[in-house]
Amino acid sequence: MMKQFHSFRLDPVNLCLWRGDARVPLRPKAFDLLRYLVEHADRLVTQDEILEALWAGTYVNPEVVKKYVLEVRKALGDRPGAPAFIETVPRRGYRFVAPVRDSAIPGPSSSTGTGSRVVVGRATPRARLERCFDHALQGQRQVIFVTGEAGVGKTTLAEVFHQHVAGRPKVRIARGHCVEGFGGKEAYYPLLEALGQLMRGRDRAPVVQTLAERAPTWLVQFPSLVKTEQREALQRDLLGTTRERMVREICEALEALTSESPLVLVLEDLHWVDLSTLDVISALARRRGPTRLLVLGTYRPADIAGGSPLRGLNHRHSGGNPLFMVAIVQDMVKKALIAQDHGAWRLAVPLGEIAPAVPETLQQMLEVQFGQLSEAEQRTLERASVAGERFSVWSITTPADVSPEHVERVCEGLADRQQFIRSAGLQQLADESVSSSYEFRHSLYRGTVYERLSDAHRSRLHRMIGDRLKSLCTLGQQELAGELATHFEEGGDYRQAVDYLILSAANAVRRFAYRESIQPLERALALVPRCPAGTRAGLEILVRERLGDTHYWFGAMPDSARAYESAAARAAAAGLTAARVHALSCLVRPFGLIEPDRGIAAIEEAEHLAASLDDPLQQAHIRLLAAGSRLLYDTWRTKDWDTCAAAREAIHRLTDAELPPYHRVIYAHLQLLKGEYADALRNLDPGIPTMNEPASLMAYFFALSGRTLALLHSGQFGDLMRIIRAGTAMAEKNGSDPWLFSFREAWLRTVIRDFAGARQLCDTLSRTTGEQSQRQPVTWILSPPRRTSRSRTIARLATGYADLEHGRYEEATRQFQAILDPEITPKFFLHWYWRMNAQLGLCNVWLAAGDLRRARTEADRFLESACSTAEPNLKALAWEAQARIEMAGQNWTAALDRIQKGLAIVETFGIPVAGWQVHATYWDVCRLTRDDAAAETHRAQAEAALDSLADSFDADDPLRQLFLSASEVRRIRSAGAGGEDVQEDGSNARARTDRRSARRRGARRR
């Protein structure tokens, strides 16, 4: 239904205004404004209401409303003094005062409604599209591509289809354009553009709601829509987000939206598409299940292989290319070769006279047209062609040379005559002012003008526009980075080009699109040799380090290490020692995960070089990192610990600030290895990582992993399980492997003696390694290569103990020995801790097998290595093992001495896990020496420790029950409840049996 007022009709289907049979030109926003006023005729419409209705979600200067009201008034021929249509209510708003009635008279039907365009033919593809749309309405998803050479009419077809769909009630339509980028492409660009439209559209609430529920990874890409109080929860929710999650979430959200009303997504110029958008399109196409979704993409097959998009210019004039046809016809109209006569077009001269005048190629044709423009028009179009397909008047004027009003008049004139450009509404600038913007009628129009420019002139203009646009590329609005990089590269300002390429890479990381961040960095690297000589080395080092970071976040450790290594080599060649030290210290991160020894070598080289620098703070940082890495990845040495502690002191002295996050987490790990759990936990408070910032994400995961160890060793199993469950859920949401958390659970299961469960978890871990980590570019911690070393180690330990329990001593020995063999088990994070546990395992096997000599050898080795560390659990258990060896040799005094040494450690540190085992062995020793009172004291203490461990689980946690049903745990607890084990009658015979069974138990113990 149309709204009619005076001689005007407002056409809600074709979104235009008619006066009689003529279409009144109005920019889209002006039309929207008029429509809003007409729909609310006869009442006051406030300025705020207009802003809310037309510019929801974006901040707009109220001046803009005035500007559009002016445009509408002009179009209606209204007079501000005596308004017949729009009345201004001072300082309030506006009122539409003309009488409005509904009219069913359709607009002129000759036009299919794509603006002022008349569309010729195309009946078959139109019908096909409409059929596809009908299928989509039935719930059959449709992904359709319209392909063909430049100017063949793809966009036109898409627009005709758009109009057709817009005529249907309650259909959502969104469009996104791909833009060409030289250095790289902005990830998800067209999809973000299309979503942005939906989020600002009339019924945006359900869209925002759906994104919040189903696609938080996408919601955060629109910071203005995230409420402050949501932000924190969202940040936690987005930890470790992967590309897979982004893709899955947007598919789910779009599909969910279609349950309410059908959705049409038009994605234009896919020959310039970025990889991430392509992922989404192919996922949408592959997904099953009904959805009322239609995706329409357009592309030029010839441009897909890459190359300059301007290649299209060389298309020969071919029969029937609509673009060419349009150009020819316009030319003929201009030359009055054809003219309108009573609504029909007729030739004004004989056909034979026209043909020779038609240029051979489209390019020639457009050049002829360009040549006929005025000087000012040509200058304006030249600048515009450099600015891009779409440009604002502001961007192509510099305050010094031409006035924006003049340029705007020139543009308006060209647009009115349908030459080269058309109006594209207003553009909001960063400083809240607005500027009219225009777009080329077709990319070939732009190409013609652009190609005519001399190299020097073109380059000057690129630089001018780059400098102009720079101020728009502000924090939080960095999408222009890729475009700016192009302008500066084309403008020969390589220094700035490199800066913006680096920014563009950071943009991709914000969208969790790590792949897209590599491309601009590599482009930057290629441009570095063209930067001013004095800046080259510094820039190259910076870019290479960024590449190292990106590969690291992406999970590609060898690539990451190579990038840091080349940064260090470049710094070495340039004699930049501080930069070299920095690059070398970065190496320890990727190498820590793949080749710890090389990581340590790198950081030691950095330490050595730093000594020559006069920077005590950096020296202290490097010292802490070097000694810390040796402790965590090589072996525990008291000297290294002292170095770390001293470095930390020095850092505190030199600066008031905390340790940097990575250093702090390293330090906290050392604290927890020394049994200082409360201090470690304080330093391991993971905080909330900065969203989308991998460096902070990495420190977060490292801290989380340290926390799980501190909780494990201090016996807070419930808290530990909460972290594990939350982490696993998060990993599942991201579609990544919950490796870290499964590993921690397996560790916990060995501690509560659920060896079968531990083994099962590890087996699953080993199966999913390799191929999956290749496939999933995820944050490092979720997919470290070689994690097999760790999970295999814990699996071997669990298997070894299970074998031991079932008397399979040979098998058990093999498992423990494999852990000790560096050929089979290369170094990994805290590998020494696990190797010592394997020594204990071997000692237990020999004890159980009755080979006291070998058992003693292993126990002694274990004691020696444990005592070289500061780890209280290992130390206490090493003395406890010694006590059992002495018991087995019936050396009661020695046994008592050893277990007392163990107990002294337990009493110094809060280590309940080793604690209950020491007390249990103490109990056994006392029983054998007939000290009943002491025996019961220690049994009771063992039981108390066990109970508090069990109680630290949530009451309904199945692990709690598993723990309580472990045989050794049952032995201790049932003895306290008056079970047979504790009933001693004091007879020698009975004592001897007890000794034998105690020996057996001791052997089975761990």
Ligand SMILES: Nc1ncnc2c1ncn2[C@@H]1O[C@H](COP(=O)(O)OP(=O)(O)OP(=O)(O)O)[C@@H](O)[C@H]1O
């Ligand atoms: N069926 C048609 N009837 C009339 N004019 C048409 C038709 N198809 C295209 N045109 C005109 O031809 C010109 C180019 O068409 P369009 O922009 O749709 O091409 P395209 O295939 O999208 O090109 P590109 O590959 O560069 O995006 C436009 O000016 C358009 O108005």
Ligand SMILES: [Mg+2]
């Ligand atoms: Mg097109």
